[in-house]
Amino acid sequence: MASPIDITKFEHLKASGDLPSPKGVALAIIRLIQQEDSSMGDLARIIKTDPAFVGRLIKAANGLAGYNRRAIASVQEALMVLGLPAVRTLALGFSLLSSYRDGACKGFDYGRYWTGCLVYALAMQAITQRTRAAAAEETFCLGLLARVGELALATLYPQEYGKVLQQTLEYRDVPLVALEQRAFALNHRELASAMLTDWGFPRIFHEPVYFAEVPETSGYADGSREYLIAHSLNLASYIAEVCLAEEAERPNLMGRLFEIGARLAFDPVAVSELCDGVVREWQAWGSLLELETLEIPPFGELASRGEALAASLVPAPAEGAVSQVVHPGHSALLGGEPQLALPPEVPPMRVLVVDDDASMRGLVRKVLETVGHQVLEAHDGKTGMEMALEFQPQLMIVDWVMPEVTGLELTRALRQTKIGRSIYILIMTSLEDDDRLIEAFENGVDDFMNKPINPRVLAARLRAGQRVIRLQQELDRDREEIRRFAAELAVSNRRLQEVALTDSLTGFPNRRYAIERVQQEWLVSSRTRRPLATMVIDVDQFKTYNDTHGHDVGDAVLRQVAASVKGALRAQDIVARTGGDEFLVICPDTGLDAALACAERVRFAVESTPLAMSGQTLNMSVSIGVATRDTVMTEPDALIKRADQALYLAKNKGRNRIMTVQSLRPGPLVPPR
Known part of the structure; x- marks a missing residue:
């Protein structure tokens, strides 16, 4: 088994405060999950304070959900799909990525390191979705952090580690771990395993990380979970190596890639399909995480080139x-x-x-x-x-x-x-x-x-x-071309669907999306017995802007109001443009008093943000009707109708105000099941 780092040495390194560690919201998430009385609601509230992490969390959840189910679009749904252990380690991994994008070690390529870790993570997720050796959401996190020992050494000893990396170019036959061991009396494999242990990763994960580069030395029984995870890590690491290799070198690496895949009973076609999927996800994630990615041909094509080179x-x-x-x-x-x-x-x-x-x-x-x-x-x-x-x-x-x-x-x-x-x-x-x-x-x-x-x-x-x-x-090439075309068609279809559900003027979802989303949130509210509120927002005297200044100014007014509304809403709220000058806001997990407070922020934001047009200033205001689900309502349309009634009342009362036709007295918001 592993030869772990001396615990006293690791505690000394940890006490120095220089080891890579989570910060900010990630640290708050990790501490909250460690508390026995923490709830999903508490966790969701912390997560929503970091919009960047919200996007990454939802992206990770959708990567596991696949194409056969409705897309996940809320933190609550993402938490249910991923589970607390994966959320904890995702927070940890993304926090390190944000905090250690660069550093003092000149010989350490931080950008290449992190984009390689991203490929590693996506490959681990794809591999374990096939082997079922572990939960894919947890192995995504494992892949993201499996090489953290290298980052730790570059952080702890920036000058010295730069020299070690330079030596790898001079002594190509000497493994990096041997040079590290000689310089620091420890190596990145030991350090990564120790850090994952300290962060609470179970032994089934942190021990195979030690053997990821040399799984054949682990002594694990063939077919055991440890064996599968260690060899999966080895395959994922090599996929990252192929992706980051020079274009001319990639075909030469394909034989070794297929050899490693065969240890997990993957044939070359399966390995190629898996890698093509990883590359597509890598490019999508790279944009989200602001990491550089590369354009890579289909792996079947790389394999054919490799065969031709070998034959020559x-x-x-x-x-x-x-x-x-x-x-x-x-x-x-x-x-x-x-x-x-x-x-x-x-x-x-x-x-x-x-x-x-x-x-x-x-x-x-x-x-x-x-x-x-x-x-x-x-x-x-x-x-x-x-x-x-x-x-x-x-x-x-x-x-x-x-x-x-x-x-x-x-x-x-x-x-x-x-x-x-x-x-x-x-x-x-x-x-x-x-x-x-x-x-x-x-x-x-x-x-x-x-x-x-x-x-x-x-x-x-x-x-x-x-x-x-x-x-x-x-x-086979024709089949690969058809598979690639089908993948591109699926992406195009998703983009067309997004266009069909988006208002081109404001960039908000349109009425069709709003109706579907209200129905989804209604079902979630019924299942969890949590409150659900809506706001119907109408721009006051909008026809006057069009009649007096023209439709171009009317469009500018709508865009300005949309920006003010969006800026005043919370991360969990969903806003859509449902008509000419009307917007619908869906507020999950929100009672009437909280919805009214949110509506007032929206009203004030619009009122206090005039529109400057051609040397003149246009003041704008909105009227807002607010409603929350109660025991009388039997369908989502009733909730929207109640908010519409409140909007009508607000306009009759003089506009530029918020109204509700419901009582603020406490009571059950969702019918009992």
């Missing part, structure tokens, strides 16, 4: 490794017959030869090398299965008759896996029985070859197989 290399021959590829421009002699190399436009394939006869493997290998393919060998069916899943060849040449696992059994087993279904399989046999060949095709074999092998016929069958493989690759 000429590795040294080694037993059990990829064989040397003959340059396409060369020719070779085999058995006295000239063999043509691959045409320049045809890329070489990764081929796995599975046969228990070494001489037969050597013969086939020589043919394959001659025409430019890359070759791996397996001496039995079991090894062939393992190598096929690990190296993912495009084509396999398999002997039918082998001890323990026959070629037919190997084919059946491969066809039951997602990776194996895409491999073109050619089986070698000395049997010419038609029934046996039919059996082979029915079990997933694509082609067959009679023994003894004729090199020219084998080369011809390889070319035929390659045509099928190219068609499959084109189909």
Whole structure:
């Protein structure tokens, strides 16, 4: 298990006050959650004092909710979706991001660090949504803070850590943790684990963080939660590395990415889809957090480029490794017959030869090398299965008759896996029985070859197989293009929906949105038995502005009133423009007295903010009707109608005032269930 930092040393570092720590609203949130008698309402009130955190919290909740449910738009809903532990750690992570965007360590790239942590967080969330090893909202926070040990060292020892980072450029073969250990007698892995422990992360999280960079050394049992979390952290970290790599370097990293993903039983297609989703979320979050992000092609495209680059290399021959590829421009002699190399436009394939006869493997290998393919060998069916899943060849040449696992059994087993279904399989046999060949095709074999092998016929069958493989690759690319188009279409549809629900003049939601939202808040009020209030606001004498000054001035008046109203409302209130000069405000969790106080702030804000137009000043005012839900009301329309009645009364009383037709006496605001 882990070798944690000496507790005395950590307490000394903590006592220095220099370790990164939460501040402001985040600290208040963390302290409140630690109190046993704290409530969601208390927490919501603290959160609403920080509009930036409100936006990030709701964004995080919507990331978990997915596209199949109504979008979350209030703090209360976000709290219910995320839960207190995740809110606590989100507050912690976002507070550190805000407070430590830069620092004194010149060699530490703070912007790259934080945008990398964001990718790390989003990747952890996406991975655990598939593995179910932990709650995705908690692993988002874990990913955001998993590298906090590096930030801590840059904060504690800015000059010295800058020198260590410079040494990583000079001594590329020496791990960063070794250089840190030599300089500070501790490293970022130990420090991160200790800090997460101190912040209250459970052991199931803070211990795997120590092993995130080297999960194979953890000793965790395969398939255990600790194993899955440690390897998920490793995969998420590598996804961040790929995203932040130089454009030309990314294709070279794809093989390693797929190898790490395979430890979690993710095939390359699944890894590519996961990473594409992470990149889309990264770009959306980057805008919200003011972090730089990069445009990255689809990962399937990066993988194809990586394969092409690998195919262009000429590795040294080694037993059990990829064989040397003959340059396409060369020719070779085999058995006295000239063999043509691959045409320049045809890329070489990764081929796995599975046969228990070494001489037969050597013969086939020589043919394959001659025409430019890359070759791996397996001496039995079991090894062939393992190598096929690990190296993912495009084509396999398999002997039918082998001890323990026959070629037919190997084919059946491969066809039951997602990776194996895409491999073109050619089986070698000395049997010419038609029934046996039919059996082979029915079990997933694509082609067959009679023994003894004729090199020219084998080369011809390889070319035929390659045509099928190219068609499959084109189909995969088309599917990827369709998936990407579908994702872009979904984004466009969401934007169109936003436009359909938005008033273009004021930027407020429109009447359609307001009606839907009132119904949502009505249901929440019914479920929680919390109060709900509304205000109907009307601009006094608005027709006069249009008639006297023109519609341009009328529009300017509406925009000015909208800005004053928005500035006077609370973070939890929802305002919409429902008519020409009429606005509706929805006030969740608000009784009549609080709604009246809020309405007075709105009225005063409009009255005290005149509009300067072409050398003249226009004074404006509004009349406001206020209502709160009571036991008589049976539907949302009744609540709005009551506020309308109050507005009518305010106008009859002389305008520029607030009115209600309800009593201020205390009583039940929501019917009992």
